[in-house]
Amino acid sequence: MHSLGLIPYQEAWDLQVRLANEIADGLRSPTLLLLEHPHTYTFGRGGDLKHLLWDETTLEEKGIEVHWVDRGGDVTYHGPGQLVGYPLLPLGTPDTQSAQQKGKGHLPQVDYIEYLRKLETALIVALAKMGVTGQQFPGLTGVWIHLPPPKSNSQGTLMASLHPSKIASIGVKVDAHGISRHGFSLNVNPDMSYWDGIVACGLEDYPGISLANLISPLPSQQTVLESVVAGFGEVFNFSMQEKAI
Numbered sequence: 001m002h003s004l005g006l007i008p009y010q011e012a013w014d015l016q017v018r019l020a021n022e023i024a025d026g027l028r029s030p031t032l033l034l035l036e037h038p039h040t041y042t043f044g045r046g047g048d049l050k051h052l053l054w055d056e057t058t059l060e061e062k063g064i065e066v067h068w069v070d071r072g073g074d075v076t077y078h079g080p081g082q083l084v085g086y087p088l089l090p091l092g093t094p095d096t097q098s099a100q101q102k103g104k105g106h107l108p109q110v111d112y113i114e115y116l117r118k119l120e121t122a123l124i125v126a127l128a129k130m131g132v133t134g135q136q137f138p139g140l141t142g143v144w145i146h147l148p149p150p151k152s153n154s155q156g157t158l159m160a161s162l163h164p165s166k167i168a169s170i171g172v173k174v175d176a177h178g179i180s181r182h183g184f185s186l187n188v189n190p191d192m193s194y195w196d197g198i199v200a201c202g203l204e205d206y207p208g209i210s211l212a213n214l215i216s217p218l219p220s221q222q223t224v225l226e227s228v229v230a231g232f233g234e235v236f237n238f239s240m241q242e243k244a245i
Helices: 009-024 058-063 096-102 113-128 192-199 221-236
Strands: 001-008 033-036 041-042 065-068 076-077 082-088 135-137 140-145 166-173 180-185
Touching: 001 041, 009 033, 009 082, 033 221, 058 192, 065 180, 076 082, 076 192, 082 096, 113 140, 113 180, 113 221, 135 180
Parallel strands: 001 033, 041 065
Antiparallel strands: 033 082, 041 076, 082 180, 135 140, 140 166, 166 180
């Protein structure tokens, strides 16, 4: 595990590429990068530009970079106060025969859905260590908070239940060597107004939420990081050690 602090998105992306290649070559153990980014919107392979709601002038005024990347999913936000994790794990071995025939690796043995569910479970375990109940949501990726339904109005009519709120987003890629890249982001205490500039993950009417909305006093970023490391180690059965790059 490497804790990197605040690091520009492109720098972290380049680092993922380098470390993933080292893991594929047997020069490095499976690795988890934990960090924060400056204000950034990223679009995955399923990204739709219409889900970017702010114009170029507003993006510049707010200091937001926009990147189109090779993970799955649509648009999401990264920024200070959010803990981002990039697990670089060997999930499968390339099919050499398919690679020779098609000119690229083929990974039929990688269960992408199982990997996504394990990432969600690791974050749910981490949240539980801080007294927060996170849940999976059928048909959607990420970790969700189910808030209590609103009370009846003054006429005694029961108002409609709220949609669950997303506290963690997940978007991944598995490269031609079977190494995972990209990963998850957990909202600790970010400026939630930056979600106003996008339709996050292409989902309307599903609000975001942070630990700061749920816990008082808010645990330190280091405490949150340690909880995530512990949850990740438990679910993926790794002995977690912090090392320098």
